[in-house]
Amino acid sequence: MNQFYNPLFIAKILKSYLFDIDRLHRLDEEGLRAFQNTQVRKMLHFASTVPLYQEKYQAAGVQSTDVTGINDLRKLPFMTKDDIKQYYPAGIISSTKNKDQLVEVATSGTTGKSLPLYVDLYDIVMGLFAYVRTLHEYGMSIWKNRITIIGDFASHTAESGYVTRGVQPRFNIMSRFKNIQWLNTNDDPQQLISQINAFHPEFIGGYVGILSHLAVLKQTGLGADISPAHIGATGSVLDPSLKTFIEKSFGTHVFEVYGATESGLIGFKCRHGNYHIMADLVYPEFLNKGIPVRSGEAGHLVITKLFGGGTPIIRYNAINDIVAPLDSTCRCGMAGGLIKKIYGRDDLAIYLPDGTVLLASSFSEIYSRLLYELRTNKVKNTRIVQHDLNTVEIDVLVDEQLRSVGPSVAEVCAFLKQGFQTKVGPQVTVTVHEVDAIDSRGPRIISKVDPSQFVITGYR
Numbered sequence: 001m002n003q004f005y006n007p008l009f010i011a012k013i014l015k016s017y018l019f020d021i022d023r024l025h026r027l028d029e030e031g032l033r034a035f036q037n038t039q040v041r042k043m044l045h046f047a048s049t050v051p052l053y054q055e056k057y058q059a060a061g062v063q064s065t066d067v068t069g070i071n072d073l074r075k076l077p078f079m080t081k082d083d084i085k086q087y088y089p090a091g092i093i094s095s096t097k098n099k100d101q102l103v104e105v106a107t108s109g110t111t112g113k114s115l116p117l118y119v120d121l122y123d124i125v126m127g128l129f130a131y132v133r134t135l136h137e138y139g140m141s142i143w144k145n146r147i148t149i150i151g152d153f154a155s156h157t158a159e160s161g162y163v164t165r166g167v168q169p170r171f172n173i174m175s176r177f178k179n180i181q182w183l184n185t186n187d188d189p190q191q192l193i194s195q196i197n198a199f200h201p202e203f204i205g206g207y208v209g210i211l212s213h214l215a216v217l218k219q220t221g222l223g224a225d226i227s228p229a230h231i232g233a234t235g236s237v238l239d240p241s242l243k244t245f246i247e248k249s250f251g252t253h254v255f256e257v258y259g260a261t262e263s264g265l266i267g268f269k270c271r272h273g274n275y276h277i278m279a280d281l282v283y284p285e286f287l288n289k290g291i292p293v294r295s296g297e298a299g300h301l302v303i304t305k306l307f308g309g310g311t312p313i314i315r316y317n318a319i320n321d322i323v324a325p326l327d328s329t330c331r332c333g334m335a336g337g338l339i340k341k342i343y344g345r346d347d348l349a350i351y352l353p354d355g356t357v358l359l360a361s362s363f364s365e366i367y368s369r370l371l372y373e374l375r376t377n378k379v380k381n382t383r384i385v386q387h388d389l390n391t392v393e394i395d396v397l398v399d400e401q402l403r404s405v406g407p408s409v410a411e412v413c414a415f416l417k418q419g420f421q422t423k424v425g426p427q428v429t430v431t432v433h434e435v436d437a438i439d440s441r442g443p444r445i446i447s448k449v450d451p452s453q454f455v456i457t458g459y460r
């Protein structure tokens with residue numbers, strides 16, 4: 001049966017809508033912790049019906065009943081990407097679920113490795129509610145305001161799983177919510193900006209990459225009528241200068257939203273500019289060699305998802321982001337802890353002779369200067385290859401349509417070289433070449449330095 005016609009499911013959704021969205025405002029830290037403990041027990045009970053977790057926990061000699069709350073999570077082994085791949089498809093689904101109740105989604109595979117997993121309708125609805133929560137924070141209503149969502153609607157992604165293959169066929173949200181415009185981030189930016197211009201959204205949500213692209217187009221005079229009150233930027237890294245550039249281009253306020261396909265949304269910035277954890281939906285751990293880092297220090301993100309009936313995500317260690325937590329409170333009063341900084345993926349890194357690891361947050365600063373200083377979009381793609389500790393090569397793919405527009409290719413390459421040189425220091429030789437093609441499915445950053453032989457002194 002279509003779950004959306006099931007009165008129990010609808011009651012569950014309405015309860016969620018009224019109750020779950022503002023939970024972090026309603027609960028204090030103690031109440032939140034009690035809620036998290038209950039959810040952890042529920043998820044472990046559910047995971048005990050999933051072969052992947054049954055077998056992994058049995059091999060590790062732990063039982064799901066050993067875990068009575070958040071503080072016991074550390075008794076459990078990490079779940080890796082390979083574990084999930086090895087048990088896919090039947091072994092990552094609960095024996096209590098039919099496969100036709102589930103939707104398959106896959107991670108985007110920016111490193112060239114895509115991971116398939118399953119979500120159920122409740123996962124999907126809660127995932128969308130989490131996004132609605134970020135809109136609420138800025139006084140936006142999905143019932144009233146005009147909202148443009150520029151998602152990655154390629155066939156395998158979480159967005160297409162949630163919307164195109166999830167709620168749309170069951171609930172027809174696209175015709176029910178005429179105030180929401182759904183656009184595909186993979187479409188031509190010129191076409192996107194004219195569609196947005198015609199729609200007059202009060203809110204735009206999208207990835208940092210496409211928002212930057214649109215900001216450059218806006219500066220050339222396109223999209224003259226686009227003036228949203230807020231823009232929500234998804235993707236882990238948005239450097240402050242690029243944020244300011246997008247804000248100035250659209251005359252608006254930009255806030256960050258942080259999530260991953262495996263876990264759903266993890267955090268978002270509140271109106272006071274602090275990065276809050278969606279602590280009723282996920283429980284993040286920030287670890288260095290398995291030990292929790294201190295406030296402000298960078299650690300590997302390990303995530304536990306606290307809801308859902310698809311593939312359980314418990315102590316999952318392969319989102320591969322480096323994130324620093326912040327032990328502080330915000331005057332907005334939301335419970336659940338803060339994030340100080342998201343550095344980006346640790347498998348998209350280059351390693352410097354002094355022990356520093358350069359991550360996406362650093363590369364983003366270099367690339368975004370192309371946009372806000374050179375005002376050019378002509379770099380279509382790049383690939384960074386680190387041959388050894390002292391040699392870094394940058395391949396640049398130029399957008400043919402923009403080749404003769406704005407600064408020359410030689411100027412752009414020199415600008416990138418100088419940007420990278422400043423980041424990596426004088427001991428490293430940087431070369432920049434124009435290339436004819438870059439495999440967009442392959443990794444964008446390749447380091448031949450063996451991380452296991454490298455002593456990390458810090459992240460940048």
Ligand SMILES: [Zn+2]
Nearest residue numbers: 270274330332
């Ligand atoms: Zn806040």
